Amino acid sequence: MSVLIKNGRIVTATDDYEADIFIQGETISMIGKNLTMNADTVIDASGKLVFPGGIDPHVHLEMPFMGTFSSDTHETGTRAALFGGTTTVIDFVLQKQGHSLKEALAEWNSRAKGTAVGDYSFHMAVTDFNEDSKAEIKGMVENEGITSFKTFMAYKGALMIDDRQMIGLMQEVKKQGGMVTVHATNGDVIDYLTAKHRSEGKLSPRYHYLSQPEVTEAEASGRFADMADYTGCPGYIVHMTCEGALNAVRSATRRNQKVFVETCIQYLTLDASLYGDDFEGAKWVMSPPLREKKDQQTLWAGINQGLVQIVATDHCPFKWEQKLMGKDDFSKIPNGHPAIENRMELLYGEGVHKGKITLNKYVEVACTNPAKIFGMFPRKGTIAVGSDADIVIFDPNQTHTLSAKTHHMNVDYSAYEGWELTGKVKTVLLRGTVAIDDDKCLVDRGYGQFIKRNKVSGKI
Numbered sequence: 001m002s003v004l005i006k007n008g009r010i011v012t013a014t015d016d017y018e019a020d021i022f023i024q025g026e027t028i029s030m031i032g033k034n035l036t037m038n039a040d041t042v043i044d045a046s047g048k049l050v051f052p053g054g055i056d057p058h059v060h061l062e063m064p065f066m067g068t069f070s071s072d073t074h075e076t077g078t079r080a081a082l083f084g085g086t087t088t089v090i091d092f093v094l095q096k097q098g099h100s101l102k103e104a105l106a107e108w109n110s111r112a113k114g115t116a117v118g119d120y121s122f123h124m125a126v127t128d129f130n131e132d133s134k135a136e137i138k139g140m141v142e143n144e145g146i147t148s149f150k151t152f153m154a155y156k157g158a159l160m161i162d163d164r165q166m167i168g169l170m171q172e173v174k175k176q177g178g179m180v181t182v183h184a185t186n187g188d189v190i191d192y193l194t195a196k197h198r199s200e201g202k203l204s205p206r207y208h209y210l211s212q213p214e215v216t217e218a219e220a221s222g223r224f225a226d227m228a229d230y231t232g233c234p235g236y237i238v239h240m241t242c243e244g245a246l247n248a249v250r251s252a253t254r255r256n257q258k259v260f261v262e263t264c265i266q267y268l269t270l271d272a273s274l275y276g277d278d279f280e281g282a283k284w285v286m287s288p289p290l291r292e293k294k295d296q297q298t299l300w301a302g303i304n305q306g307l308v309q310i311v312a313t314d315h316c317p318f319k320w321e322q323k324l325m326g327k328d329d330f331s332k333i334p335n336g337h338p339a340i341e342n343r344m345e346l347l348y349g350e351g352v353h354k355g356k357i358t359l360n361k362y363v364e365v366a367c368t369n370p371a372k373i374f375g376m377f378p379r380k381g382t383i384a385v386g387s388d389a390d391i392v393i394f395d396p397n398q399t400h401t402l403s404a405k406t407h408h409m410n411v412d413y414s415a416y417e418g419w420e421l422t423g424k425v426k427t428v429l430l431r432g433t434v435a436i437d438d439d440k441c442l443v444d445r446g447y448g449q450f451i452k453r454n455k456v457s458g459k460i
């Protein structure tokens with residue numbers, strides 16, 4: 001099968017030009033002006049932007065967490081991602097304490113294989129680092145194509161590892177050519193503040209936010225950077241929210257250390273004023289919590305300074321009835337919010353359209369850097385001859401309104417209900433096949449492929 005995309009404005013992380021794209025099978029085979037070859041499908045992209053498919057490297061699909069499961073499966077989550085212009089996601093496999101990494105991978109494979117609609121890969125979350133799990137790291141990298149290892153410095157008593165395990169993991173991961181990624185907040189301090197608030201009868205969602213002050217993230221980010229520097233292991237901080245944490249990374253650059261930073265779309269667009277006195281704030285109970293306006297400013301600036309390389313979502317949706325598990329106690333509200341479908345359009349509308357970032361920066365942080373940092377480039381993340389034909393055709397002028405009534409995520413509320421955005425995804429190709437067109441999904445359950453990733457260098 002072949003596809004010819006005519007007259008579009010192609011935007012990559014570095015270029016911006018008008019040309020046609022010819023696709024044969026799953027890959028881009030030619031880019032040029034006025035291409036005239038016959039194709040099975042011809043798409044007129046006049047007046048549209050043509051981006052590489054988005055890559056969201058931080059999603060939790062059907063994840064067992066806080067006594068329930070996140071409500072999007074690999075099928076519904078990757079389909080919703082496609083509707084929003086994200087063609088590849090990286091989900092997290094969670095090792096169970098006392099069990100092997102292999103067992104966890106088998107469990108996630110059984111959920112994702114044959115069900116995912118869009119392409120996906122896995123990070124391996126190491127929650128129990130010991131001699132046995134250490135011995136499994138090499139196989140994950142060499143055989144499974146899983147080259148990033150997630151750690152939690154928080155969720156004490158559940159997912160958290162201590163610094164002894166962190167150092168050991170970093171040494172092994174560095175040896176095997178991988179990267180350690182981290183949820184960097186101080187789990188002991190959060191545990192203390194959570195218990196204190198509960199003992200004082202302070203139980204509303206707002207106390208989730210007040211139990212995770214900025215200092216808990218700044219301290220852990222600095223500690224993680226120091227350990228990564230000491231071991232020489234490539235390091236990546238997920239879902240960074242605040243000025244204090246970004247300053248810790250800024251300090252690390254003074255010793256010429258590169259620590260990659262991901263923020264998420266919600267931390268750029270929403271703030272802690274959403275945590276009022278009623279239960280409504282549960283919609284945005286996530287860890288770390290939303291912060292202040294000054295933090296949003298710091299994060300936008302961090303993107304432009306090259307300190308923040310990726311904008312992800314940390315998509316971890318829970319239906320309202322699941323959120324109600326914590327109606328009498330904020331510490332029982334499942335943490336997470338839905339955004340997998342909204343990231344590309346929110347980042348365009350709030351970032352590019354409002355003049356905060358350039359078009360090239362947009363593609364860099366939403367498509368190209370995730371591919372480069374996580375070992376998928378140039379197969380994914382750009383528009384080039386030989387790359388997978390993962391392409392988004394985007395109308396920069398169309399306005400639309402976000403709503404749970406129209407979204408495709410398996411969750412009964414929108415974190416952005418009623419938001420009016422400029423810029424809309426029109427057509428999405430995944431490996432040369434038109435997957436989304438005119439608000440319809442044209443590929444089936446099982447079309448999504450697992451993407452094995454390459455070793456990483458910690459440099460881009």
Ligand code: URP
Pocket residue numbers: 060183285286287288314316335336337
């Ligand atoms: O609240 C969040 N972020 N839920 C998902 C788990 C995590 O910490 O990333």
Ligand code: ZN
Pocket residue numbers: 183238239287288
């Ligand atoms: Zn996290």
Ligand code: ZN
Pocket residue numbers: 058059060314316
């Ligand atoms: Zn997460």
